[in-house]
Amino acid sequence: xPTLTFDAAGVTVDTPHGPKVVxxxxxxxxxxxxxxxVGANGSGKSTLARLVNGLVTATTGRVVxxxxxxxxxxxxxxxxxxxxxxxxxxxxxxxxxxxxVELSLRRHVKGATARRARAIEMLASxxxxxxxxxxxxxxxGGQRQMLxxxxxxxxxxxxxxxxxxxxxxxxxxxxxxxxxxLGLEQQLVLVTHDLDLARRCxxxxxxxxxxIRYDGAPDAAxxxxxASVEAREGAGL
Amino acid sequence: xxxxxxxxxxxxxxxxxxxxxxxxxxxTLAVFSLCVVAVRSMPASWVFLALALGAAxxxxxxxxxxxxxxxxxxxxxxxxxAFQWWLKGPDRAIETVVDLxxxxxxxxxxxxxxxxxxxLDALVRWITPFRRLGAEPDRVxxxxxxxxxxxxxxxxxxxxxxxAARARGLERRPRAYLSPFVIRVVAxxxxxxxxxxxxxxxxx
Ligand SMILES: Nc1ncnc2c1ncn2[C@@H]1O[C@H](COP(=O)(O)OP(=O)(O)O)[C@@H](O)[C@H]1O
Ligand SMILES: [Mg+2]
Numbered sequence: 128x129p130t131l132t133f134d135a136a137g138v139t140v141d142t143p144h145g146p147k148v149v150x151x152x153x154x155x156x157x158x159x160x161x162x163x164x165v166g167a168n169g170s171g172k173s174t175l176a177r178l179v180n181g182l183v184t185a186t187t188g189r190v191v192x193x194x195x196x197x198x199x200x201x202x203x204x205x206x207x208x209x210x211x212x213x214x215x216x217x218x219x220x221x222x223x224x225x226x227x228v229e230l231s232l233r234r235h236v237k238g239a240t241a242r243r244a245r246a247i248e249m250l251a252s253x254x255x256x257x258x259x260x261x262x263x264x265x266x267x268g269g270q271r272q273m274l275x276x277x278x279x280x281x282x283x284x285x286x287x288x289x290x291x292x293x294x295x296x297x298x299x300x301x302x303x304x305x306x307x308x309l310g311l312e313q314q315l316v317l318v319t320h321d322l323d324l325a326r327r328c329x330x331x332x333x334x335x336x337x338x339i340r341y342d343g344a345p346d347a348a349x350x351x352x353x354a355s356v357e358a359r360e361g362a363g364l
Numbered sequence: 365x366x367x368x369x370x371x372x373x374x375x376x377x378x379x380x381x382x383x384x385x386x387x388x389x390x391x392t393l394a395v396f397s398l399c400v401v402a403v404r405s406m407p408a409s410w411v412f413l414a415l416a417l418g419a420a421x422x423x424x425x426x427x428x429x430x431x432x433x434x435x436x437x438x439x440x441x442x443x444x445x446a447f448q449w450w451l452k453g454p455d456r457a458i459e460t461v462v463d464l465x466x467x468x469x470x471x472x473x474x475x476x477x478x479x480x481x482x483x484l485d486a487l488v489r490w491i492t493p494f495r496r497l498g499a500e501p502d503r504v505x506x507x508x509x510x511x512x513x514x515x516x517x518x519x520x521x522x523x524x525x526x527x528a529a530r531a532r533g534l535e536r537r538p539r540a541y542l543s544p545f546v547i548r549v550v551a552x553x554x555x556x557x558x559x560x561x562x563x564x565x566x567x568x
Contacts, residue, residue, distance in 0.1 A: 182558055202564065210562035216517065217555035218563075220510055223374055226481045230509070231563055239485060260376050264520075278563065 128314050129207075129285050131157040131179060135188035138174050150174045150337050152188055157316070159329040161309055163345060164318040165352050166334030172318045175334060176290045179316060180208035192286065209284035211308075213291040215268075215275035224250060224266070224274050225259040231281040246281070253277045253307070269300030276307060288316045293324065322349050375476045381423035382477045386486040393474050400463050406455060409462040416469035425476045433472040437464050484509055510556070521548045 137152035150171045166172050177183035178190045181201035190197045197204045212218050221227040228246035236242040250259050253273045258266065266274065272292060279287065289308055293301040305324045308315055317328060325331050331348035333341035333355070341351040376382075381389070400412050420430060441461045449457040484505040491501040525545040534540035 180562060182562060205562060205564045210559075212555065212559055212562075214555065217552060218559040220556065220560070222480050226374075226479055229481050234564075239482070260374065282564070 128158050128160055129193040130191075131155070131162075131193075131286065131314070131316070132191040133157075133178070133188070134191065136178060136185040136190045137187040138178070138183060139186045148337055150178075153339055154188075155332075155339070155342070157314075157330070159314075161315045161317065161328040161330075163325040163328035163331040163348075164316065164334060165320070165322070165325050165331060165349065166340075167356070170334045171337040172334050173290050174337075175332075176210075176288050176316060176318050179286065179288050180205050180210050182210070206282070207285050209279035209282070209287045209313075211272075211275060211279055211287065211289035211292045213294050215271040218275045219263045219271060219278065221263070223260050223262060224255055227263060227274060228277050228281050231278045235282055249277045249281045250274075267300075269296055269303060272296060272300070272304050273307070276304070280311075280313075284313060286314045286316070287311060288318075290318045291320065292317070293319065293321055322353075325349050374479045375426060375429065377424060377477065379423050379477065381419060381473060384477075386478055386482050387490075389474055389478060390483070390486065393470055396470055397467055400466055404459070406459050409459045409466070412466040413462050413469070416466040416473070419473045420469055423473050423477045425473055429472055429476055430469070433468045434465065437468040440464065480509055506560070514553075514556075517552060518549055521545060521552065 133153045133155040135152040135154050136150070137148070138150040139146050139148050141147075153175070164172050164175060174183055178185055178197065179192065181197045181204055184198050184201075192204050192208060195204055195207075219227050221230050225243065225246050228249050229242050232242050232245055236245050247256070247259055250256055253276060255270065255273055255277065258270065263271065263274065272295075276292075287308070292308065293304050296304060301321060301324075305321065305327070308317060309324065309327050315328075317324065319325055326345045326349055328345050330343070331341075331345045332339050333348050333352045335355065340355065341348050396412070396415070400409075403409075403412075441464045444464065445457040445461045448460050487505045487508060488501040491499050491504055495501065522545055525541045525548065528544070529537070529541035532540070
């Protein structure tokens with residue numbers, strides 16, 4: 128497994144009301160295959176996830192992916208770290224399924240015929256073989272998220288970061304996408320509100336107000352998260 | 365969710381038009397469009413329309429794709445025709461409408477018979493010789509692809525924000541749907557930029 132290192136990495140942004148700490152300096156060493164991240168809306172989960180592939184840069188400290196400092200060589204890190212977004216509509220940019228996967232492969236497979244063959248293969252492994260020439264607008268939410276996954280995995284990343292990949296999906300599609308993600312041989316950082324998926328990880332981080340509130344075994348972490356939510360409710364917050 | 369589509373998407377097939385090289389198709393489209401715009405004569409317009417229909421038949425473009433394209437230009441055609449009628453008389457108005465439909469038809473024939481990736485590849489080939497002048501083929505191709513793809517997405521957002529305003533009984537207040545529309549289009553553009561960066565596209 129690659130090693131993801133947060134070395135006192137924190138993010139502060141400028142707002143009209145002055146600087147705001149989005150993520151306090153955080154130190155972590157993630158070597159598990161499946162790392163879950165849970166926490167309330169606005170707690171800083173996306174910021175944490177985006178630090179891993181340089182979509183957000185640390186304003187203090189640094190993030191290192193397998194020996195490569197994200198802020199020093201972002202394009203090299205991005206080639207290794209795939210990113211899955213909540214809304215696949217923003218991620219899928221070509222008119223048909225096969226063309227979208229081909230777009231990912233542009234730099235990896237030379238020659239239109241070889242590229243098409245590889246793209247079809249990828250689609251088939253995500254159960255989308257019959258939809259190769261279908262317009263991406265005709266897909267269901269679950270199919271579109273699968274297509275986004277195919278596009279991300281086509282370039283063989285060694286780490287996959289998924290930011291609430293099932294939040295827009297129904298139960299069946301949540302399970303389908305979750306099964307694919309949790310079954311990957313690559314390292315996975317999975318931000319999710321689905322506590323069942325979180326429990327299936329190897330390690331879970333609970334984020335609260337820009338800090339890691341709990342870090343440990345999945346069941347204990349999820350229980351801690353639930354307890355913290357209930358405590359806040361009890362306090363009338 | 366069904367999204368209205370302006371640009372007909374690719375329909376696989378093995379017609380003569382499908383098998384023509386992309387370069388031939390794109391340059392024919394360019395020359396044809398120039399002729400349609402430049403030649404001012406009623407009989408010529410009907411000939412252009414007939415040629416466009418012939419190409420559509422030859423390419424076996426589906427009737428629904430044609431109907432969708434026709435519907436897409438209908439509104440523009442009616443407005444333009446009204447102006448032409450008022451300024452130049454009925455002959456000119458009819459000629460303009462016929463020209464518009466001919467142009468829409470050939471555009472559909474091109475997009476229905478040519479995968480966008482093939483067009484992008486051709487574009488990259490054509491631009492590559494100009495690399496020394498500072499052109500970046502991959503970036504240009506990606507930009508064109510995105511522009512094509514942004515149209516249906518933007519229409520979908522427009523439809524959704526209008527429906528949301530309607531649901532609140534605010535359809536007569538343009539601000540009720542214009543501001544969320546603009547915000548969502550900008551947000552979508554930003555997300556798409558992030559997604560492209562995450563896929564390692566366009567950053568070298
Ligand atoms: N660039 C930014 N400018 C201002 N505020 C930001 C920025 N990025 C994040 N935030 C704020 O920081 C907090 C955490 O954001 P985020 O990481 O997206 O949380 P989560 O993904 O857990 O919902 C939110 O309150 C968000 O509004
Ligand atoms: Mg988030």
